[in-house]
Amino acid sequence: MSNDHVVALENVEVHFESDSSMLSRLRGDTDIVKAVDDVSLSIPENDVVALVGESGCGKTTLGKTAIGVQRPTAGTVSYRGQDIWKAKDGEGTVEIPFDEIRQSLQIIPQDPGASLNPNKTVQHSLEAPLKLRKPEMDAFDRRERIYEMLERVGMSPPEDYAKRFPHQLSGGEKQRVALIRALLMNPDLILADEAVSALDVSLRIDMMDLMLELQGQFNTSFLFISHNLSNASYVAGKSDGRIGIMYLGELVELGPIDEVLENPKHPYTKALVWATPNLDPDVDEPDGSPLRKIDVPDPRNPPSGCRFHTRCPKAREACKHSAPDAVPVDGDDDHTVTCFRELDTHEYWDSPELTDEPDDTARLENEPTQ
Numbered sequence: 001m002s003n004d005h006v007v008a009l010e011n012v013e014v015h016f017e018s019d020s021s022m023l024s025r026l027r028g029d030t031d032i033v034k035a036v037d038d039v040s041l042s043i044p045e046n047d048v049v050a051l052v053g054e055s056g057c058g059k060t061t062l063g064k065t066a067i068g069v070q071r072p073t074a075g076t077v078s079y080r081g082q083d084i085w086k087a088k089d090g091e092g093t094v095e096i097p098f099d100e101i102r103q104s105l106q107i108i109p110q111d112p113g114a115s116l117n118p119n120k121t122v123q124h125s126l127e128a129p130l131k132l133r134k135p136e137m138d139a140f141d142r143r144e145r146i147y148e149m150l151e152r153v154g155m156s157p158p159e160d161y162a163k164r165f166p167h168q169l170s171g172g173e174k175q176r177v178a179l180i181r182a183l184l185m186n187p188d189l190i191l192a193d194e195a196v197s198a199l200d201v202s203l204r205i206d207m208m209d210l211m212l213e214l215q216g217q218f219n220t221s222f223l224f225i226s227h228n229l230s231n232a233s234y235v236a237g238k239s240d241g242r243i244g245i246m247y248l249g250e251l252v253e254l255g256p257i258d259e260v261l262e263n264p265k266h267p268y269t270k271a272l273v274w275a276t277p278n279l280d281p282d283v284d285e286p287d288g289s290p291l292r293k294i295d296v297p298d299p300r301n302p303p304s305g306c307r308f309h310t311r312c313p314k315a316r317e318a319c320k321h322s323a324p325d326a327v328p329v330d331g332d333d334d335h336t337v338t339c340f341r342e343l344d345t346h347e348y349w350d351s352p353e354l355t356d357e358p359d360d361t362a363r364l365e366n367e368p369t370q
């Protein structure tokens with residue numbers, strides 16, 4: 001595996017037992033949630049990847065897996081060529097210790113308020129990463145560094161903000177403190193998980209601009225997670241980054257932002273683009289509804305074959321029986337899609353179209369899944 005990649009996920013699966021009580025284990029009736037299923041994604045230095053998908057599709061789980069917080073149930077996750085979980089378990093030759101890896105992969109969580117200690121001032125919260133990362137720094141230099149960062153994110157005068165407790169900060173200010181805290185670790189990758197969703201619309205752009213500005217200055221890669229295609233497109237668009245579309249635990253389309261928005265290939269991506277008017281997409285208006293069904297299937301019992309087939313306006317019989325692999329779009333390895341329609345000679349083209357079916361057929365348990 002190339003060491004050029006800050007993080008590389010290969011065929012990663014994260015499956016949870018949805019009911020792990022002792023009684024249900026004994027009865028053998030635990031359900032498995034396939035939160036992430038067979039996802040491969042590499043993030044090089046200075047890269048920005050925005051992940052989009054509906055609530056519950058596995059974005060957070062994938063993000064946490066990428067930064068070594070969530071252990072995958074299958075597949076591998078590497079940091080600069082070092083298998084993260086082998087480093088954690090001390091298996092084989094460990095070139096990069098787990099602690100160092102974790103310091104290099106930081107998170108700005110969904111709720112920064114909850115991650116800041118309510119009894120500690122901003123100064124106190126921001127000192128901790130500096131003490132860890134730069135133990136040689138004295139108290140005066142630490143304070144100067146923190147003031148400089150507060151100024152940089154627009155929290156001025158910094159002496160005033162440094163003395164405040166979390167309850168004396170607005171949502172946007174807490175988010176900025178979380179951003180500084182992550183940056184002070186001098187990370188290679190920051191996971192920004194719905195980092196702007198809780199902010200007023202007017203503040204979102206400011207926060208996204210700030211993240212991107214600092215991303216450039218600090219040479220940090222960003223994995224930006226959002227359920228909102230507008231926000232994700234803004235971040236990926238301004239940074240010339242990539243966008244990944246997730247559906248029920250799978251990465252169904254991945255590619256450079258302009259390419260995916262102007263030439264979306266997966267019917268789900270098309271539906272998302274079409275439903276996001278401010279993107280002004282050049283996507284043909286769908287003949288009918290962009291989705292055959294509104295409801296998202298239960299992740300404990302996902303549809304057979306292509307997981308999107310129950311909602312896909314282009315679904316055919318073949319889609320019920322086998323799951324498509326990711327294939328390059330028009331021969332371009334940077335833009336991939338998991339859809340049989342990308343394969344000119346696939347049996348899909350000769351199989352009958354699916355007409356609307358009652359909801360329960362969407363959840364057949366015994367259909368072959370390849």
Ligand SMILES: Nc1ncnc2c1ncn2[C@@H]1O[C@H](COP(=O)(O)OP(=O)(O)OP(=O)(O)O)[C@@H](O)[C@H]1O
Nearest residue numbers: 016017018033035054055056057058059060061299
């Ligand atoms: N620790 C866990 N145990 C059991 N199931 C879990 C666990 N964590 C997540 N899940 C399930 O895995 C699926 C994916 O969850 P995840 O939080 O990754 O999705 P998401 O796309 O980030 O959603 P949201 O946007 O609502 O945060 C969901 O069905 C969720 O209920």
